[in-house]
Amino acid sequence: xxxxxxxxxxxxxxAQKVASPWRSAIRxxxxxxxxxxxxxxxIIMILICSFGPLFSPYNIYDYDYTxxxxxxxxxxxxxxxxxxxxxxxxxxxxxxxxxxxGLVSTAIAVVIGATLGAVSGFYRGWTDTITMRMADIFxxxxxxxxxxxxxxxxxxxxxxxxxxxxxxxLMIGVLxxxxxxxxxxxxxxxxxxxxxMQATEALGLRDRRKIFRHLMPNTIPxxxxxxxxxxxxxxxxxxxxxxxGIGVVPPTPSWGNMITAANSLxxxxxxxxxxxxxxxxxxxxxxxxxxIGDGLRDALDPKMKK
Amino acid sequence: xxxxxxxxxxxxxHFHTSAGIVKAVDDVSFTIREGETLCVVGESGCxxxxxxxxxxxxxxxxxxxxxxxEILFEGKDLLKLSKREMSRIRGNEIAMIFQEPMSSLNxxxxxxxxxxxxxxxxxxxxxxxxxxxxxELITLVGIPRAEEIFHSYPHELxxxxxxxxxxxxxxxxxxKLLIADEPTTALDVTIQAQILDLMRDIKRKLNTSIMxxxxxxxVVAEMADFVVVMYAGKVIExxxxxxxxxxxxxxxxxxxxxxxxxxxxxxxxxxxIPGQVPNPVDLGDNCHFHDxxxxxxxxxxxxxxxxxxxGDHNHKTACWLYEEEGKAQ
Numbered sequence: 001x002x003x004x005x006x007x008x009x010x011x012x013x014x015a016q017k018v019a020s021p022w023r024s025a026i027r028x029x030x031x032x033x034x035x036x037x038x039x040x041x042x043i044i045m046i047l048i049c050s051f052g053p054l055f056s057p058y059n060i061y062d063y064d065y066t067x068x069x070x071x072x073x074x075x076x077x078x079x080x081x082x083x084x085x086x087x088x089x090x091x092x093x094x095x096x097x098x099x100x101x102g103l104v105s106t107a108i109a110v111v112i113g114a115t116l117g118a119v120s121g122f123y124r125g126w127t128d129t130i131t132m133r134m135a136d137i138f139x140x141x142x143x144x145x146x147x148x149x150x151x152x153x154x155x156x157x158x159x160x161x162x163x164x165x166x167x168x169x170l171m172i173g174v175l176x177x178x179x180x181x182x183x184x185x186x187x188x189x190x191x192x193x194x195x196x197m198q199a200t201e202a203l204g205l206r207d208r209r210k211i212f213r214h215l216m217p218n219t220i221p222x223x224x225x226x227x228x229x230x231x232x233x234x235x236x237x238x239x240x241x242x243x244x245g246i247g248v249v250p251p252t253p254s255w256g257n258m259i260t261a262a263n264s265l266x267x268x269x270x271x272x273x274x275x276x277x278x279x280x281x282x283x284x285x286x287x288x289x290x291x292i293g294d295g296l297r298d299a300l301d302p303k304m305k306k
Numbered sequence: 307x308x309x310x311x312x313x314x315x316x317x318x319x320h321f322h323t324s325a326g327i328v329k330a331v332d333d334v335s336f337t338i339r340e341g342e343t344l345c346v347v348g349e350s351g352c353x354x355x356x357x358x359x360x361x362x363x364x365x366x367x368x369x370x371x372x373x374x375x376e377i378l379f380e381g382k383d384l385l386k387l388s389k390r391e392m393s394r395i396r397g398n399e400i401a402m403i404f405q406e407p408m409s410s411l412n413x414x415x416x417x418x419x420x421x422x423x424x425x426x427x428x429x430x431x432x433x434x435x436x437x438x439x440x441x442e443l444i445t446l447v448g449i450p451r452a453e454e455i456f457h458s459y460p461h462e463l464x465x466x467x468x469x470x471x472x473x474x475x476x477x478x479x480x481x482k483l484l485i486a487d488e489p490t491t492a493l494d495v496t497i498q499a500q501i502l503d504l505m506r507d508i509k510r511k512l513n514t515s516i517m518x519x520x521x522x523x524x525v526v527a528e529m530a531d532f533v534v535v536m537y538a539g540k541v542i543e544x545x546x547x548x549x550x551x552x553x554x555x556x557x558x559x560x561x562x563x564x565x566x567x568x569x570x571x572x573x574x575x576x577x578x579i580p581g582q583v584p585n586p587v588d589l590g591d592n593c594h595f596h597d598x599x600x601x602x603x604x605x606x607x608x609x610x611x612x613x614x615x616x617g618d619h620n621h622k623t624a625c626w627l628y629e630e631e632g633k634a635q
Contacts, residue, residue: 195409204396
């Protein structure tokens, strides 16, 4: 079956690869100096935290009381804490934990939020009502007090300190899917009325395929933007909880529980090298992520096209 | 005579709105035969699209409702099929082209991904076979550099190319019936002609039946074998295309034909049918065209004219002018 070709009728697309939506977004992102700075800082931070500890001569469980509470010097670049542990090594290892908590709990929130949002926007009716009322309930709960309560319960149940971090990821993830779900739902509600969705209906596609292959990719920009900002939020939640002693608990280091040192007056006044590095790390990381998030929002928003 | 492919039998599709019941499709019956192009003509809002959507079961319910009648496709009543059975027919045996090629393709998926989708779903082709077939299809609808187009996004194509892609997607599973809902309305005139040529070629080569919805009588003259004229949700006249143009019977059809510009003829102003389409909410039991009709009689205001053969054996008209009761007045 072939029909004689009609002469080429429409414009000839340019010879070079025409920009896909992603490519133009990347180009716009690269033009945003602040966002790029944030991205570079994040990359450096991730690299240092993942590979830095490999080059450290110390071991996190080496308690060397001969060098306790030493100020930064040649062998301990950032000094040591009251057990004689190297602050630099601990900060890097804590970074692994904090970043991990941020990323994993965001992943959990994105999976839950995007799926529930898409499903409730697509089916509307009862599904939508139930999901959105559930979202309202979650929204009404003040996140931090709930997290503190749950952290205290974890402590009461005597959960193994090395496993606490997983519970923490789950808790933060489960508590932060709501805003994403609402955003995705709103987007899907408008998208499902578009003609191309009617076309998929006319092709006999199944609902699952329509939702996850046709609708979801259209919402990826908003998912990326809010996920980025969620990472920053999750890191802050983790730090806050760990600072209060109910998040990640020692000996596992996290930026939050390292700052706890500032609680003791003498450490706070006389030994700033113990709590300034983790504090700075939190500040830098969260700022960098927020810069990236803002940059992404501008780059992915089609209305911002110049 | 070719076999009947689709038969609308007293189809009624209603919409329940706060203002009342809108009978968008009211007791519509006609038949599409194999390999035939049937044009449904009428003004905006006369129920053309809803008739086609009912055939595809794409009418949103609620507010829509099938109040009665049946649509037989190869003997099966489509309105009684389960959702799953229906989705096996959609895209596979009946395919549809929409009016707006600009928004009928998903902006974030490449052309290739969208063409191969029904192939994988209905014909169960693997990726490689699907791609080969997709490139064949793109070539079939007259787009050069098929390989390149396969990898591009909708926004890189012009309107005409997108409509060709829509046709390619519609044809992908060799459907028996192609529904085209005003496929050329959004395109400019030269592209229109090309798209229509393409559809005619395809019909000839693949023997696909086409249900073409349009309000453009030029398109009808060019494409149709058989014409159904609708007004306010009802079929008011149906006939082979030559009959309609040679011997229109219903005053509305006559008006439509008079309103058509004729090349090389100088006229101050085109004829237009006086009045407006009636409000579709709660139409009475009368000829819905009566208030705009210059031949309106008493019976037209009180009684619904039946759709009946007058003269040639497959030329039906619903008008009292041709009925005994009407002639008596």
